[in-house]
Amino acid sequence: MPHTRTPAVADWFGGEGDAFRLLGTRCSSCATVFFPREDVHCRNPHCTGGSLEEVPLSRKGRIWSYTDSRYRPPSPYVSNPELPWEPYALIAVELEAERMVVLGQAAPGITVADLTVGMEVEVVPGVLGEDTETTWTTWHWRPTGVAV
Amino acid sequence: MTQDVAVLGAGMHPWGKWGRSFVEYGTAAARAALADAGVDWCDIGSVVGADTVRGGYPGYVAGATFAKALGWQGARVTSVYAACASGAQAIATARAQILAGLADVVLVVGADAAPKGFFRPAGGDRADDPDWLRFRLLGATNPAYFGLYARRRMAVHGDTPEDFALVKVKNAAMGALNQYARYRKRVTAEEVAASAVVADPLRLLDICATSDGAAALVLSSMDFAHRRGAARPVRIRAVSTVTPAFPNTVLDLPDIATDSALAVEPPGETFRASIARAAYEEAGIGPEDLSLAEVYDLSTALELQWYEDLGLCGAGEGAKLLREGATAPGGRIPVNASGGLASFGEAVPAQAIAQVCELTRQLRGTAGERQISGASVGITANQGLFGHGSSVIAVR
Ligand SMILES: [Zn+2]
Numbered sequence: 001m002p003h004t005r006t007p008a009v010a011d012w013f014g015g016e017g018d019a020f021r022l023l024g025t026r027c028s029s030c031a032t033v034f035f036p037r038e039d040v041h042c043r044n045p046h047c048t049g050g051s052l053e054e055v056p057l058s059r060k061g062r063i064w065s066y067t068d069s070r071y072r073p074p075s076p077y078v079s080n081p082e083l084p085w086e087p088y089a090l091i092a093v094e095l096e097a098e099r100m101v102v103l104g105q106a107a108p109g110i111t112v113a114d115l116t117v118g119m120e121v122e123v124v125p126g127v128l129g130e131d132t133e134t135t136w137t138t139w140h141w142r143p144t145g146v147a148v
Numbered sequence: 149m150t151q152d153v154a155v156l157g158a159g160m161h162p163w164g165k166w167g168r169s170f171v172e173y174g175t176a177a178a179r180a181a182l183a184d185a186g187v188d189w190c191d192i193g194s195v196v197g198a199d200t201v202r203g204g205y206p207g208y209v210a211g212a213t214f215a216k217a218l219g220w221q222g223a224r225v226t227s228v229y230a231a232c233a234s235g236a237q238a239i240a241t242a243r244a245q246i247l248a249g250l251a252d253v254v255l256v257v258g259a260d261a262a263p264k265g266f267f268r269p270a271g272g273d274r275a276d277d278p279d280w281l282r283f284r285l286l287g288a289t290n291p292a293y294f295g296l297y298a299r300r301r302m303a304v305h306g307d308t309p310e311d312f313a314l315v316k317v318k319n320a321a322m323g324a325l326n327q328y329a330r331y332r333k334r335v336t337a338e339e340v341a342a343s344a345v346v347a348d349p350l351r352l353l354d355i356c357a358t359s360d361g362a363a364a365l366v367l368s369s370m371d372f373a374h375r376r377g378a379a380r381p382v383r384i385r386a387v388s389t390v391t392p393a394f395p396n397t398v399l400d401l402p403d404i405a406t407d408s409a410l411a412v413e414p415p416g417e418t419f420r421a422s423i424a425r426a427a428y429e430e431a432g433i434g435p436e437d438l439s440l441a442e443v444y445d446l447s448t449a450l451e452l453q454w455y456e457d458l459g460l461c462g463a464g465e466g467a468k469l470l471r472e473g474a475t476a477p478g479g480r481i482p483v484n485a486s487g488g489l490a491s492f493g494e495a496v497p498a499q500a501i502a503q504v505c506e507l508t509r510q511l512r513g514t515a516g517e518r519q520i521s522g523a524s525v526g527i528t529a530n531q532g533l534f535g536h537g538s539s540v541i542a543v544r
Contacts (some may be wrong), residue, residue, distance in 0.1 A: 003200050005428075008285055009275065029412040034405060036281070045394050064399070065303070067295030067347045073287035074268040076280055081341035090288060092296055092399055101399050103296075105286055112348045117303035128285065138285060 008128045011054075012036060016082075018091040020125045021056035022102065022139055028053060031099045057102070060144060061093040064101045066115045078129045078136075091141040093121055096137045107142035120144045151429060154245045154368075154373035155542065156534030157185025157366035158505040159511050159512055161259070163330040163359040163492045170200050173362035174210070174259030175217040175527065177498075181255065185366035186376065192366075193251035194224035196242045198234035198497035200256030210497065214257045232444065233389070234258060234340050235363065235500030236540055240387040243365045243489070252372040257275030259362035267271060267358065267494075279402040279533060285459055293401045295347030297451035302349065302440035305464040307452065309349050316353050317400065319484050320477050323491020325517040328502075330359050334473035340448075354448040356506035358514035365508075367540045382511045384504070386430035386541040390420035401533055415527070417437035419537060420457035427539035428459075435459035439483055439523040440510055442503040444530040445488040455483065482520050485510060501530035511544035 002057035005090045007013065013022050014034075027042040029050025034043065036055060074083040079085070090105035106115070107124055126140035159180025161173040174197070182189055197210025211227040224245070235258040246322075266289045274280040282288040301307040320335035335353060339397040343352040367519035373381045393402075393415040395407030400419065417425065428434055435458055443454035452466030460481050461469040469475055475483040486492070486506035489499065506524035509515040515523075524544055531537040 016538065032462055033408040033410040035408075043394065045406070046412060061185075065296040065300040066350075067299055068291050069289065069347060070293055070333050070345050073283060073289050074266050075267065075271075075286035075363075076273075076284040077286075079274070079287075088287070090286060090292055090296070099397075100394075101397070102397075102405040103282075103286060103288065103399065103403075138216065 001128060003135040003139065004133060005137055006137045008129055008138045020123065021059060022056055022123055024057050024098070025052040026055040033057070035100065035102055036123065038119045058095045058097045060120055061095040061102070062122060063115060063117050063119045064094045065090040065117060066091045066106070066112060068112050089115065091115065091121060104139050104141045107140040110142060110146070151372055153243045153248055154367060154370055154378060154381040155369045155504070155508045156187060156253070156368050156373060156376070156378060156381060157181040157235045158181070158508040159364045160328045160502060160505055161183055161329045163495060165362035166360045168261065168360070169215055170259040170261045170360070170362070171217050173261070173360060173530065173537045174257045174364070177259060177364040177390035178218060178255055178257045179360035179421055180492050181364035181366050187253060187366050189218050190254045193221050193225070194245050194254040196226045196228060196238045196254060196256045198238040198501065200260045200497050210257070210489070231534065232496055232530050233500060233532035233538040234497040235502070236387060236530065236538030237389055237536070239365065239367070239540060240255065240386070240503065241387050243304050243384060243387055246364040246367060246369050253366065253368040255364065255366055256501060257362070257364040260495040260511045261360045261498050261519045262493070262495060264358070272312060274507055278404065282404055291347040291348070291350060291400060293399070294355060294447035294450060295350050296399065296507070298350050298447060299348070301419060301449055301452065305467065307449065307467045309341070310337065311452065311467040312350070312354050312448040313337040315445060315451045316340050316542045318470070319445060319458035319488040319490035321467065322477065322485050323487025323519055326487045326491060329358070329487045329491040330361070330493050335543055350449065356446050356489035357381070358494035359495050360462055360519040361492065361495030361498050361502070362442045364416040365501060365503050365504060379502040380544065381544045382508045382542055384540060385543050386539070388423050388430065388539040389470040390422055390425035390426045391535045393422065394416070406455050414483055416520055418457060420453065420529070420531060422539040423531070423539045424458045424527070427527065427541050433525060433541065437525050438527055440485055440507070440520045440526045442484055442486060442506050442526070442528045445484055445490050446494070448490070451488070458527065458529060477518070485515065485518050485520055500528065500530050500538060503530070504542065507540070511542055
């Protein structure tokens with residue numbers, strides 16, 4: 001049976017291929033951008049509040065910092081305890097247009113040895129994990145110019 | 149400037165992995181603090197507990213749990229949860245009650261029996277909880293955030309893993325002298341470098357463990373202290389519990405992203421720096437007045453960050469301050485004379501109280517081999533999840 005592709009979290013990202021983007025919200029009154037999306041009320045304390053509209057975040061940014069996870073994280077992270085643990089890198093990315101930093105896993109195969117602070121990265125679709133019926137999708141950061 | 153409250157007593161249960169209930173640890177620390185204060189439990193007008201998790205009721209049981217274990221005697225009771233800042237917020241609550249005249253003498257207790265391995269969120273599918281989401285979506289443990297901060301310092305300030313290791317060497321040397329510490333062995337820089345990488349660039353010995361442990365304080369009004377013959381007690385002069393200011397532009401546990409700085413310019417200081425500033429303002433003192441500091445060294449690199457956030461040195465100068473020996477015993481401003489979390493590990497609701505226990509001993513001049521000579525002003529600092537942070541200033 002083919003796996004259904006389902007976002008690991010609803011409404012945080014969307015689009016296919018080059019059109020893939022993280023999705024935040026923007027306050028119509030003060031222009032603050034929120035990621036993860038804020039759908040209830042603008043959190044700028046100086047803003048009386050406007051409507052919050054969905055907005056795609058910048059596709060590219062620069063590395064603010066990075067690390068990796070050499071030990072298997074506990075639940076609710078899902079991993080197969082039968083398989084040896086494969087560390088993955090985590091990248092915090094500064095988005096210039098939004099003036100914010102967004103954390104994400106690095107694309108598979110990217111290790112901390114491939115990264116430096118300030119390096120340009122882009123957001124790409126990724127897979128968080130699979131169970132018997134579902135492929136859970138997510139976002140990854142990947143240095144620009146690296147082949148898929 | 150607010151009035152002082154007196155620290156009449158301080159007590160602890162040794163940190164470790166003892167496999168017993170947090171109630172047992174907390175009660176032992178409370179009895180030790182009461183004995184130290186020379187105050188009978190039945191004379192305590194209020195008990196404030198820093199919360200831990202028990203039986204599916206996270207954060208609602210601590211104050212009354214300790215009061216029951218010590219024997220119900222009708223005291224006012226409060227329970228406080230603020231993650232790693234829980235203990236300091238319990239102290240803040242006790243102080244507010246004393247200054248408001250609601251109680252003359254208050255017992256503050258924090259205790260925990262920590263789980264094995266990484267801290268993790270409670271079970272269930274809780275997609276509205278940022279703490280749950282960072283684990284589910286990113287597998288981002290607490291050490292992962294410490295690794296991000298450490299790498300950022302290396303990139304921006306030129307810190308090295310060898311600098312980080314020196315923090316562990318310094319703190320372990322002090323922990324070896326502390327009967328309440330979990331780890332009582334000196335550590336060398338080579339041992340830090342030889343330990344396994346947990347979250348690049350940090351290694352196992354750069355990151356604090358989880359532990360069982362407990363700490364308690366007996367606080368009172370200055371009048372009560374004088375009536376009890378305590379002519380010159382250690383006094384708490386400030387307790388800072390401020391939130392960050394929007395936009396918070398440093399990635400903080402457990403957040404997946406920072407606030408956007410599009411609409412409002414970021415404040416001129418970080419959240420951690422604002423915690424210290426609020427304490428300094430309340431106490432009417434500055435970093436130049438300090439004799440010692442106890443800060444949350446959740447990781448070695450984070451201790452260097454605190455040096456800067458407390459104003460012990462300028463931005464980016466933390467590693468230099470360390471290398472000069474200024475933060476070691478005998479230096480200009482010793483930091484973590486207790487051995488710090490490097491030697492204790494985390495017992496979340498207890499550790500901010502334990503920091504004040506160390507200040508109390510140091511300011512009394514009863515810290516034994518760890519004594520910082522002439523200690524008269526001390527500060528503590530910590531940061532919990534979800535915008536909780538705190539700092540306490542004590543004087544004598
Ligand atoms: Zn707004």
